[in-house]
Amino acid sequence: MRQAIEKRVWPLAMIVSAVLLSLSGCSCDLAAYADPHAVKLGPVSSDVNGLRKLCTLPPGVKSCQWQTWSRMDQHGFGDWGLHAIVELDEPDSFAWGEVLRDVEVVKLPNWMVDFAGETFAPTAVDGEFVVDGTLHDPASVTKSPLLNGKVIQTPQKRLILMLYTM
Numbered sequence: 001m002r003q004a005i006e007k008r009v010w011p012l013a014m015i016v017s018a019v020l021l022s023l024s025g026c027s028c029d030l031a032a033y034a035d036p037h038a039v040k041l042g043p044v045s046s047d048v049n050g051l052r053k054l055c056t057l058p059p060g061v062k063s064c065q066w067q068t069w070s071r072m073d074q075h076g077f078g079d080w081g082l083h084a085i086v087e088l089d090e091p092d093s094f095a096w097g098e099v100l101r102d103v104e105v106v107k108l109p110n111w112m113v114d115f116a117g118e119t120f121a122p123t124a125v126d127g128e129f130v131v132d133g134t135l136h137d138p139a140s141v142t143k144s145p146l147l148n149g150k151v152i153q154t155p156q157k158r159l160i161l162m163l164y165t166m
Helices: 001-024 049-055 110-115
Strands: 061-072 078-090 099-107 128-136 148-153 157-162
Touching: 049 061, 049 078, 061 110, 099 148
Parallel strands: none
Antiparallel strands: 061 078, 078 157, 099 128, 128 148, 148 157
């Protein structure tokens, strides 16, 4: 019986050994696949025309800063979005949209906290802040495929845009 088991196990052991030897020289970057749902950030930009390609903005934009992000699985499916802060020449001329509520807790990238010139109160969660402002319906700024998200009007009447696809 022992010989019968050895006869069956021997070819399997050879196959496993061959596979392991062939993969030992592999230079695959397995760390890249460690977290397929990690958020990847694009460069921070102040290009107003580039931002206009991603969302609808009023004509009088004084300055802006924005960044795209993506979170895709290994098959290329997932979500992507945009964080932006926009300063307007005449904020009262902008159709802010329906007011949904005041004060919003949101995750903000570090550059936005620095650029905004606003006072954001940090929460107990890293990267999450209380934005003192008014949350508006995002329909006035969305453009396909970025059809979901938040538009926050700050006390200094800046726009904080947080738009995403899903």
